[in-house]
Every structure is written in C-alpha cells, then in structure tokens.
Amino acid sequence: xxxxxxxxxxxxxxxxxxxxxxxxxxxxxxxxxxxxxxxxxxxxxxxxxxxxxxxxxxxxxxxxxxxxxxxxxxxxxxxxxxxxxxxxxxxxxxxxxxxxxxxxxxxxxxxxxxxxxxxxxxxxxxxxxxxxxxxxxxxxxxxxxxxxxxxxxxxxxxxxxxxxxxxxxxxxxxxxxxxxxxxxxxxxxxxxxxxxxxxxxxxxxxxxxxxxxxxxxxxxx
Amino acid sequence: xxxxxxxxxxxxxxxxxxxxxxxxxxxxxxxxxxxxxxxxxxxxxxxxxxxxxxxxxxxxxxxxxxxxxxxxxxxxxxxxxxxxxxxxxxxxxxxxxxxxxxxxxxxxxxxxxxxxxxxxxxxxxxxxxxxxxxxxxxxxxxxxxxxxxxxxxxxxxxxxxxxxxxxxxxxxxxxxxxxxxxxxxxxxxxxxxxxxxxxxxxxxxxxxxxxxxxxxxxxxx
Numbered sequence: 001x002x003x004x005x006x007x008x009x010x011x012x013x014x015x016x017x018x019x020x021x022x023x024x025x026x027x028x029x030x031x032x033x034x035x036x037x038x039x040x041x042x043x044x045x046x047x048x049x050x051x052x053x054x055x056x057x058x059x060x061x062x063x064x065x066x067x068x069x070x071x072x073x074x075x076x077x078x079x080x081x082x083x084x085x086x087x088x089x090x091x092x093x094x095x096x097x098x099x100x101x102x103x104x105x106x107x108x109x110x111x112x113x114x115x116x117x118x119x120x121x122x123x124x125x126x127x128x129x130x131x132x133x134x135x136x137x138x139x140x141x142x143x144x145x146x147x148x149x150x151x152x153x154x155x156x157x158x159x160x161x162x163x164x165x166x167x168x169x170x171x172x173x174x175x176x177x178x179x180x181x182x183x184x185x186x187x188x189x190x191x192x193x194x195x196x197x198x199x200x201x202x203x204x205x206x207x208x209x210x211x212x213x214x215x216x217x218x219x220x221x
Numbered sequence: 222x223x224x225x226x227x228x229x230x231x232x233x234x235x236x237x238x239x240x241x242x243x244x245x246x247x248x249x250x251x252x253x254x255x256x257x258x259x260x261x262x263x264x265x266x267x268x269x270x271x272x273x274x275x276x277x278x279x280x281x282x283x284x285x286x287x288x289x290x291x292x293x294x295x296x297x298x299x300x301x302x303x304x305x306x307x308x309x310x311x312x313x314x315x316x317x318x319x320x321x322x323x324x325x326x327x328x329x330x331x332x333x334x335x336x337x338x339x340x341x342x343x344x345x346x347x348x349x350x351x352x353x354x355x356x357x358x359x360x361x362x363x364x365x366x367x368x369x370x371x372x373x374x375x376x377x378x379x380x381x382x383x384x385x386x387x388x389x390x391x392x393x394x395x396x397x398x399x400x401x402x403x404x405x406x407x408x409x410x411x412x413x414x415x416x417x418x419x420x421x422x423x424x425x426x427x428x429x430x431x432x433x434x435x436x437x438x439x440x441x442x
Contacts (some may be wrong), residue, residue: 008291034287036294042263065286065309066255067339067396070229073257088286090311092341118288120313123356128311128349135344175288 001029002213006193012040014048022052027206030057043077050081059084065091068099084109089135097139109142117147117171133160148177151185158186179209180216222250223434227414233261235269243273248427251278264298271302280305286312289320305330310356318360330363338368338392354381369398372406379407400430401437
C-alpha cells in the first residue's frame with residue numbers, strides 16, 4: 001500500500017470529503033488533511049474523514065513550525081482523530097520538536113518535513129539539508145516528507161536516516177512528478193492530491209496511480 | 222506604539238479574547254492570534270478580535286510554511302479581518318512566498334519569520350541566516366519576526382534589511398527576554414503573550430511593559 005491522498009483541494013466541504021474518502025477507502029493507505037480544509041470546516045472535517053475510512057492512516061498536514069507550547073496547543077483538539085501529524089524540521093529540537101514529540105508519544109506519529117517539493121525548496125532547504133537531517137536523527141520521527149520532484153533528496157535521506165523511517169513523497173501529479181518515480185528512488189508512500197481529487201474520475205485515477213506504483217516496485221525488485 | 226499582545230494562550234475562548242482585546246485597546250498597537258485560537262474558535266475568533274479593537278493591527282500568526290497554493294487557500298477565509306499574516310522565510314520565494322505575496326498585495330501585510338525565539342532556533346535557523354536574509358531581500362515584506370531572546374540576530378537583520386522593514390520581536394516575558402530589550406537592539410514592536418494575558422492584572426502588566434518600552438526608547442535617543 002503506497003498511496004496517500006491529499007484532500008487539500010476540497011475546501012472544507014465535509015460532504016465531498018466524506019464521499020471521496022469512503023470511495024477511495026481500500027485503495028488509499030492514507031489520507032492527508034491540512035489547513036485549507038480545517039480553517040473552513042474545523043475539527044469536524046478531521047473527524048469526518050477518519051470516520052469515513054477508519055482503516056486508512058489519517059495525517060494532519062499542519063506543517064507545524066512554531067515553539068513547542070504553540071504546536072501542542074494547536075494539535076490537542078485533533079489528537080483523538082489522527083494517526084500522524086506533520087511538522088517542519090527547520091524549527092529544531094530544543095523548545096520545539098522535542099516537546100511536540102514527547103506530547104505525541106503513543107497518541108500519534110510524528111512526521112517531519114525534511115525538504116519540500118516546490119522550486120523554492122532549493123533556496124534554503126536544500127543547502128541546509130545536513131542540518132535538517134541532523135534534526136531528524138535526534139527526533140527519530142515515524143516518517144519524513146521528501147520531494148518526489150527532486151529524487152536525489154529522497155536517496156540522500158534514505159541513506160542518512162536508514163530503512164525504518166517511512167518516506168512520504170509529495171509533488172506527484174499537479175506538481176509534475178510521475179506516479180511511481182519517488183517509490184523507485186526509495187520512498188514508501190507517494191502523496192497525490194489534485195491529480196486524483198480534482199479529476200472527474202477519481203477512482204480510475206487512483207487505480208492508475210496504484211498500477212504505476214506496482215510497476216515501479218516490480219522494476220526495483 | 223510598540224506593544225503587540227499575543228492572544229495564543231486564550232484557547233479559542235471568544236468571550237475572553239473580546240474582553241481582553243477591548244480592555245487593552247489603546248495600549249496595544251496590535252494583537253496576534255494564531256492556530257491555538259483558530260483551531261478551537263474558527264474564523265469567528267479572528268473576526269471578533271478585529272471587531273473589539275478596530276484601530277489595532279490584527280496579525281494572523283499562522284507560521285505558514287507550505288507551497289503557495291496551500292498557503293493562499295489557508296489565508297482566504299481570514300483575509301477580510303486581518304492586517305498582517307505571518308509566514309516562514311525558510312520555504313523560499315519560488316512557488317511559495319512569491320505567490321503568497323502576490324495574493325496578499327493590498328489586502329494584508331506579509332510578515333516573515335527570519336529566526337524564532339526558542340533555543341532550537343540556533344540548530345538550523347541561525348546557521349542558515351544568510352539564506353533567510355536573502356529570501357527577505359527578495360520578498361521585501363512589510364515586517365519580519367526576530368527573537369527578543371537573541372538580540373544579536375535583531376541587530377544583524379536591521380543592518381541587512383534596512384530601516385523601513387518593521388521588526389517584531391517575540392520572546393518577551395514567559396520566554397525570558399526583558400521588556401524593552403528588543404527595542405534597544407532595533408526592534409519596532411515587542412510581542413508579549415502569557416506575561417500579560419495570563420496575569421490576573423493584564424492592564425497593569427501591559428502598562429508596565431509600555432513604561433519599560435518608553436525607558437528603552439529614551440535610552441536610545
């Protein structure tokens with residue numbers, strides 16, 4: 001199971017989110033909800049997404065980037081409904097990610113953004129990669145985010161952080177990377193949003209992505 | 222006018238937020254609301270804060286750190302009620318802050334976090350400071366955030382970014398910096414949260430901070 005569907009483009013429309021996540025339940029390993037949905041639909045969006053497909057991982061893509069106290073106060077109302085929470089490595093361990101990790105413990109997995117998928121990630125994140133890696137080594141997160149659009153970053157991170165950490169790769173579809181390409185370079189999951197959720201045939205799009213994932217995995221073994 | 226009051230510790234309690242912001246209206250140049258309030262009270266918290274003190278700047282401290290598309294979709298529901306929006310410099314210009322800046326234009330001021338106030342900011346942000354400065358030089362934001370707790374960073378940023386950019390300094394009070402200390406090193410505003418909002422006498426605390434600000438400004442001139 002290799003597909004995480006990003007529901008960001010659904011504008012907090014709980015009906016559409018429930019419909020789509022029940023529809024894709026079984027195909028998607030997980031769903032990702034972020035601020036564009038939560039600011040419009042509140043915590044209810046998160047609850048409803050979890051309820052419509054209990055077996056899939058639900059990841060709150062909050063891109064948290066604040067001091068520990070503020071991140072913990074932000075996560076508290078969601079914590080009973082999510083399996084993972086995304087935060088930015090850039091903020092560091094002391095007084096930030098260290099506190100968040102202790103708070104999350106068995107409640108939810110911590111997923112750290114190492115490098116993002118947009119072109120601007122090469123301005124600060126890429127050159128600061130050794131320091132971002134060192135934050136991940138200290139925090140030992142369940143998963144990290146690395147860009148499908150720049151596969152060399154995925155390869156470095158897999159080598160630096162070992163085989164246990166889950167690598168989640170956004171940037172597939174609307175942002176330009178081919179489905180399967182990040183898996184070939186060592187990612188565990190590809191995050192696909194608008195390419196599936198904005199399609200008039202989301203189910204067949206998701207199946208197409210998964211079949212490309214299978215081909216990529218077979219090509220590797 | 223040099224005081225921005227951070228309302229983060231009020232847990233989305235619209236009643237308390239309205240009470241406190243009308244109470245401090247006239248003393249505070251601005252108020253800052255962030256995710257801990259918005260995730261509990263929704264956009265209504267932001268509207269209510271603006272309404273209870275129209276003349277103060279209202280800053281949405283979202284610490285945005287995502288691709289342009291996602292940041293814009295996050296900000297849209299708030300844009301009519303806020304005067305400024307905070308985003309993280311480390312995500313870069315291309316496909317991120319550049320798009321956000323174009324969207325905000327005359328609607329609201331963009332404020333970039335250069336370096337934060339917690340100890341972990343020395344792990345990645347401090348050593349990457351030249352690159353964070355170069356993002357701010359390209360974006361030319363209305364304001365930047367720099368830590369009251371590490372005044373040498375404020376001095377560097379003022380020198381690098383010139384006299385026009387507003388420097389907002391968090392870290393005063395609960396995080397350890399003395400009121401007035403950031404102003405002495407070149408900041409325009411100090412952001413004070415729990416030290417005022419969790420006090421049993423918020424008004425006298427705010428007046429105490431302001432009198433220390435005055436002394437700091439007089440010491441400078």
